[in-house]
Amino acid sequence: MFNCKKVTQLVSESFDRKLSFYQRLGMRIHLMMCKFCSRYQEQLLFLRKTARLFSESSEAPDLSIQLSSEVGKRIKESMVRFLEKHE
Amino acid sequence: MNKQQSTSNDPNETPENWVDLYGDYLYRYALYRVYEATVAEDLVQETFLAALGSFKNFQYRSSIKTWLTGILKHKIIDHFRKKAKEQQIDHITPDINNLDDLFTKNGHWKIKPANWNADPQKLYDQKEFIDILHRCLAELPGRQASAFILREIVGENTKEICKILGISATNSWVLLHRARMYLRQCLEINWFTNSDDRE
Numbered sequence: 001m002f003n004c005k006k007v008t009q010l011v012s013e014s015f016d017r018k019l020s021f022y023q024r025l026g027m028r029i030h031l032m033m034c035k036f037c038s039r040y041q042e043q044l045l046f047l048r049k050t051a052r053l054f055s056e057s058s059e060a061p062d063l064s065i066q067l068s069s070e071v072g073k074r075i076k077e078s079m080v081r082f083l084e085k086h087e
Numbered sequence: 088m089n090k091q092q093s094t095s096n097d098p099n100e101t102p103e104n105w106v107d108l109y110g111d112y113l114y115r116y117a118l119y120r121v122y123e124a125t126v127a128e129d130l131v132q133e134t135f136l137a138a139l140g141s142f143k144n145f146q147y148r149s150s151i152k153t154w155l156t157g158i159l160k161h162k163i164i165d166h167f168r169k170k171a172k173e174q175q176i177d178h179i180t181p182d183i184n185n186l187d188d189l190f191t192k193n194g195h196w197k198i199k200p201a202n203w204n205a206d207p208q209k210l211y212d213q214k215e216f217i218d219i220l221h222r223c224l225a226e227l228p229g230r231q232a233s234a235f236i237l238r239e240i241v242g243e244n245t246k247e248i249c250k251i252l253g254i255s256a257t258n259s260w261v262l263l264h265r266a267r268m269y270l271r272q273c274l275e276i277n278w279f280t281n282s283d284d285r286e
Contacts, residue, residue, distance in 0.1 A: 008264070061217050
């Protein structure tokens, strides 16, 4: 029988690769009986779904984060220098 | 919001206006993946310069915004690649999340996970939650953070992550497992048991 430490490792790996038949079976049996490891699995799913929101939505949630005008100016200047060099 | 919806036919969309039109958007995109303001600023600058260099080949098959985002994404992956090389030389990363500390000798949970019962979409709209999530991510040791962000936010598979970070498959699974374990713990302590009694 797998213990919680082993099962949490398998739960995480199941997010990244296909487990062997024996690993899947052992993990599922443990999860049926263990509320806490089931919660762990749900929490990893939560992390994945939240991360997907970051990668899929076209905007970050906090629009107040902006380039400072100073950095914006610096970038514009570097672009002007780039064009002068390449034209 | 007009500037986000501008199409490639917009006469204002010349390279001179890129920074004003897309600078903030690209900066947020970078910041939510590298978590260091100065690094994000540099990546945005590199993106605009690379875009200038290849603008003459731009075919307008996608919007300028999508095209710039694609360039930035490559820059971000390059950043993780370079960082991984530096970390190989300097491998004295403090071990803040030793898995052995979380379980008893028999492999049972020392502190039992709580029932979060949370809706990602609802929390995503809450600034306080996003701030805590970012603080937790920022605390992860370098390679764990790189592996997690590449896997879950950039969306690479572990094979690609191994190439980018120069590590074995087994190593990548261990890093991801530890990162996830730390993040769930960090969120549980700082949000799910603090905001109200969700247990």
